[in-house]
Amino acid sequence: MHEIEPYYRWLNFYNSAEDARSPYHGKEYNYDMYSDTIYGYYIDPAWDYLGSETLYNKLLFVDYEKGTAVIELMGEWNDAINNDIMHFKRNIIEHMMREGISKFILIGESVFNFHGSDDEYYSEWFEEVEDSDNFSEPGWIAGVNFPDFIKDELSNYNIDLYINLGGELDVVNWRTMAPKRFCEFVDGLIQRRLN
Template identity: 60%
Template sequence: MHNIEPYSGWLKYYDSASDILSPFYGKEYNYDLYSDTIYGYYIDPGWDYIGSETLYVKMLFVDYDHGYAVLEFIGEWNDAVHNDVMFLKRNLVDEIQLEGVNKYILIGENVLNFHGSDDSYYEEWLEDVEDGWIVGIGFRDFVIDEMNNYNVDGYINFGGPLEITNWRTLKPMTLCQRVDELVMRRLGM
């Protein structure tokens, strides 16, 4: 897992360590020292800790004016034992939501497993976005299936035209606008 790096191609557009509104503002990354682990496996120092032992994140892009956030994940999304959605909601989402973010693109290519529990934090999150949305792209089919078993799909939009496999080839605002259009079309707006 140590060789799975968060996507760095958008650093010229956004860097969470340089964003004064980011929970990771001022963080210094030491790429010579691997200290964070998931189940005893070291992960790349570029990932950010949100309070969970099993799930780490990278804020790839945030546009406060338009309300967009693109978040990439690594690890096991474990709500059953570690209540990862609570850590995500309280330590990251609540912070940037105060600054106007209400549209979330969650990139789950490196989410290796999901263990569900109740859906109260997902419900709270969706209520908080009001006119916004939450979209998951790149999640593995078996992870989506498990999330669906816990009704997470009632809060996070997955699949169909939202499955944008070439997201890395797009500029961040282009990805956000494309997802926004697809969600609005899906919702019939």
């Protein structure tokens, strides 16, 4: 598990530790010391703690002008025991929404398991980003490249009512795109779905 790194080739475009509006502003990373674990397995020190024992994230890119954030996730998403969505929403998402972010792209390739519970936090998040009174335009939540069995589990708990998943959102080549281009690409896919 320690070999799974968050995508780092966009660091020239965005670094959450250097972004004064980021929840991770000022964080110092020691890439030689592995201290965070999931179920006793060390994880790469570049992952950021979001309040959960089993789910970590990395803010890969934020475009405040367009109101878009790209967040990579890693670990086990466990709403049943740890209420991970509560931690994620309260500690990361709400911070970003206060900064004007209404479009969230979640990269789920490194989510290994999902244990669902109720959908209240997802519903709340969805309603908040859709509310155009809070933002310049209504937002959305997109899940990119989640494994099929995770998408099935999310669907079993009706989370797919709030997070757009699957189909063209399984963007195999997202790493070959510049971050703004990737955000525009996903926005285009979502707009097509909404229309």
